[in-house]
Amino acid sequence: MKKVESSTVRANLITRSxxxxxxxxxxxxxxxxxxxxxxxxRRNHFSYPNFLTSFYYLPIEGFVYSSKTFSLEEILxxxxxxxxxVLECAGDKRDLFKPKVFGEQWEKGAISHGSWKGxxxxxxxxxxxxxxxxxxxxxEGYDVGERTDSNEIVHFSRSLPLEKAxxxxxxxxxxxxxxxxxxxxxxxxxxxxPGWYAMASVKWIKRIKxxxxxxxxxxxxxxxxxxxxxxxxNESFPVTTINVNSTIQKPLDMQILNTGIHEIKGxxxxxxxxxxxxxxxxxxxxxxxxxxxxxxxxxxxxxHWSYIWEIKEQGEHTIxxxxxxxxxxxxxxxxxxxRKGYGYNAIERIKVKIE
Amino acid sequence: MKKVESSTVRANLITRSxxxxxxxxxxxxxxxxxxxxxxxxRRNHFSYPNFLTSFYYLPIEGFVYSSKTFSLEEILxxxxxxxxxVLECAGDKRDLFKPKVFGEQWEKGAISHGSWKGxxxxxxxxxxxxxxxxxxxxxEGYDVGERTDSNEIVHFSRSLPLEKAxxxxxxxxxxxxxxxxxxxxxxxxxxxxPGWYAMASVKWIKRIKxxxxxxxxxxxxxxxxxxxxxxxxNESFPVTTINVNSTIQKPLDMQILNTGIHEIKGxxxxxxxxxxxxxxxxxxxxxxxxxxxxxxxxxxxxxHWSYIWEIKEQGEHTIxxxxxxxxxxxxxxxxxxxRKGYGYNAIERIKVKIE
Numbered sequence: 001m002k003k004v005e006s007s008t009v010r011a012n013l014i015t016r017s018x019x020x021x022x023x024x025x026x027x028x029x030x031x032x033x034x035x036x037x038x039x040x041x042r043r044n045h046f047s048y049p050n051f052l053t054s055f056y057y058l059p060i061e062g063f064v065y066s067s068k069t070f071s072l073e074e075i076l077x078x079x080x081x082x083x084x085x086v087l088e089c090a091g092d093k094r095d096l097f098k099p100k101v102f103g104e105q106w107e108k109g110a111i112s113h114g115s116w117k118g119x120x121x122x123x124x125x126x127x128x129x130x131x132x133x134x135x136x137x138x139x140e141g142y143d144v145g146e147r148t149d150s151n152e153i154v155h156f157s158r159s160l161p162l163e164k165a166x167x168x169x170x171x172x173x174x175x176x177x178x179x180x181x182x183x184x185x186x187x188x189x190x191x192x193x194p195g196w197y198a199m200a201s202v203k204w205i206k207r208i209k210x211x212x213x214x215x216x217x218x219x220x221x222x223x224x225x226x227x228x229x230x231x232x233x234n235e236s237f238p239v240t241t242i243n244v245n246s247t248i249q250k251p252l253d254m255q256i257l258n259t260g261i262h263e264i265k266g267x268x269x270x271x272x273x274x275x276x277x278x279x280x281x282x283x284x285x286x287x288x289x290x291x292x293x294x295x296x297x298x299x300x301x302x303x304h305w306s307y308i309w310e311i312k313e314q315g316e317h318t319i320x321x322x323x324x325x326x327x328x329x330x331x332x333x334x335x336x337x338x339r340k341g342y343g344y345n346a347i348e349r350i351k352v353k354i355e
Numbered sequence: 356m357k358k359v360e361s362s363t364v365r366a367n368l369i370t371r372s373x374x375x376x377x378x379x380x381x382x383x384x385x386x387x388x389x390x391x392x393x394x395x396x397r398r399n400h401f402s403y404p405n406f407l408t409s410f411y412y413l414p415i416e417g418f419v420y421s422s423k424t425f426s427l428e429e430i431l432x433x434x435x436x437x438x439x440x441v442l443e444c445a446g447d448k449r450d451l452f453k454p455k456v457f458g459e460q461w462e463k464g465a466i467s468h469g470s471w472k473g474x475x476x477x478x479x480x481x482x483x484x485x486x487x488x489x490x491x492x493x494x495e496g497y498d499v500g501e502r503t504d505s506n507e508i509v510h511f512s513r514s515l516p517l518e519k520a521x522x523x524x525x526x527x528x529x530x531x532x533x534x535x536x537x538x539x540x541x542x543x544x545x546x547x548x549p550g551w552y553a554m555a556s557v558k559w560i561k562r563i564k565x566x567x568x569x570x571x572x573x574x575x576x577x578x579x580x581x582x583x584x585x586x587x588x589n590e591s592f593p594v595t596t597i598n599v600n601s602t603i604q605k606p607l608d609m610q611i612l613n614t615g616i617h618e619i620k621g622x623x624x625x626x627x628x629x630x631x632x633x634x635x636x637x638x639x640x641x642x643x644x645x646x647x648x649x650x651x652x653x654x655x656x657x658x659h660w661s662y663i664w665e666i667k668e669q670g671e672h673t674i675x676x677x678x679x680x681x682x683x684x685x686x687x688x689x690x691x692x693x694r695k696g697y698g699y700n701a702i703e704r705i706k707v708k709i710e
Contacts, residue, residue: 009373009374009376009403010373011370011373012367012368012369012370012378013367014367014369014370014381015366015367015369015381015384016381018364018365018366019364021364023367026369026370026371029370048364100609100706101609102609102610102611102671102706102707102708103609103611105607105608105609148611148612148613148710149710252460253460254455254456254457254458254460255457256457256458256503257503258503316457351455351457352457353457355503355504
């Protein structure tokens with residue numbers, strides 16, 4: 001027999017379902033700002049698509065002056081843009097809603113962060129022009145399948161209003177962290193819509209269509225809509241911009257710690273503007289102290305924060321974290337409950353026990 | 356560019372911590388009765404031990420007539436015994452206690468099942484004999500480290516009363532599912548104590564010591580003790596036998612389903628005797644129906660059960676599962692709350708929504 005070395009120990013994604021593949025990241029392991037393929041959460045509506053990338057072309061059609069089909073090679077010739085972007089599933093933290101909401105029970109790990117390189121969508125639209133009646137830009141993915149609420153085969157498609165589509169930060173990405181996009185995350189081309197929940201960042205782009213009306217696809221008119229009421233659709237509105245939010249990565253909820261000095265750390269992010277403040281309360285919200293930023297704060301990127309806590313008393317302690325952004329948005333005491341469980345961003349709260 | 360094949364999609368263990376490595380299994384993927392190393396939950400108290408298995412010997416000493424040290428080769432010559440055994444962490448389902456309990460927040464996947472082959476501990480003890488004052492048998496593992504409650508370095512050690520130690524089903528195992536035990540699960544020798552929570556099944560056995568008193572190691576006198584009270588240790592008693600229990604593997608809690616016919620399925624297990632009955636209630640416990648067994652029911656093994664549900668009404672539905680064993684033990688309405696969160700076995704309850 002040989003000398004036994006302890007096998008390597010690695011963190012895994014948390015498997016919620018395999019068909020489609022839905023996996024989230026244990027939040028304590030989101031340390032690298034260029035999250036690797038291995039730890040990048042996976043959120044799919046259908047099985048992975050199968051298509052020939054050797055004949056890959058991107059057509060832009062519909063209410064344009066002249067339709068045009070771009071080859072990948074051509075797209076690579078345009079001036080590129082690289083952005084550090086948080087991608088967060090609209091259902092991130094769904095598990096925390098009370099009363100509980102049906103659907104994938106995402107905890108806090110349906111979020112990722114990395115560097116996306118591509119060409120602004122507006123650059124491509126300059127070649128096709130826009131018809132005067134153009135209202136929305138529909139981006140269709142190669143992923144396709146049946147939904148529980150109908151027997152039709154549908155593609156995953158999402159639209160953007162012209163203003164967001166023409167924003168110079170809305171890009172058709174072809175690289176992630178300096179490499180071609182991993183297949184599971186949209187290879188060869190993925191729309192990246194910084195500041196919006198990730199359902200807008202369509203993977204495996206098949207075609208782009210300019211339309212003259214409001215898009216009615218089920219992933220826009222049925223799903224990814226905030227329904228504030230349990231039993232009717234009154235006051236519903238679409239899911240778009242990421243809410244200001246934060247997550248504690250260390251310590252973990254219900255963890256047992258020693259007396260002494262502990263670093264409390266985590267991330268904060270928002271859809272519009274920058275994170276300007278992350279406050280911590282150790283007395284259930286009576287008083288708040290500022291956490292330190294341990295990374296720069298930039299639009300669309302997440303910010304790392306830290307607080308050094310010296311604790312002598314044994315017993316239970318509650319830790320609250322509240323992030324504020326440059327638009328004045330603050331995490332609320334209570335989340336906005338909605339029937340499909342999107343956009344949870346209540347003040348982050350965990351409990352620990354000191355022994 | 357090449358044709359893109361959808362990458363293979365595989366279930367992962369859920370990572371709770373890396374040092375020590377604590378990972379549980381997403382319960383919907385526990386299908387095989389010989390759970391593979393990849394899906395076998397991992398529960399450690401310390402980092403993986405490092406030791407020379409090329410010089411591996413098993414000493415048995417203490418209150419015996421004559422101490423003896425066994426070589427692996429010698430152990431392999433004794434008549435073997437193979438058992439199908441459920442290993443369940445005493446903290447399995449801890450996450451479900453209300454009020455919540457501090458510690459690893461295990462959900463329902465700190466359980467596994469497989470075939471263990473080895474030699475009964477009693478066979479080895481026949482070589483050493485037992486001193487008349489012998490009271491307990493202490494099994495010490497190679498895993499070692501510091502605990503949060505002291506600065507001493509301690510080994511993971513557990514004792515068994517003579518009666519359980521001499522039970523012909525208590526074995527020193529050297530094979531799991533027909534192969535040498537995977538390192539992370541106790542290679543080369545692991546004590547297997549069928550019917551007891553898995554802390555008793557000591558991994559990486561270093562030595563066995565017969566003592567003339569009650570063993571006081573911290574993993575027996577501090578941890579793995581039921582403390583019924585929040586603020587004192589009154590009425591505490593040791594964690595030993597696995598409570599009768601069950602888990603629903605399909606559908607999942609808070610899942611959204613179509614109207615029509617669905618198979619509800621899962622597992623049931625108990626520490627003493629066999630599972631004799633698994634009942635399901637679809638009206639919050641007013642009426643119960645028997646589930647069908649889809650596997651044999653044997654001592655120490657888990658039993659698969661199934662129920663075909665035809666559902667036409669949309670809306671929310673609660674599914675309750677209640678297992679009974681041959682000793683007349685039944686899953687209780689409420690769990691026995693205890694400060695360290697062991698032995699949760701309340702009636703299994705999930706909610707689904709029919710659309």
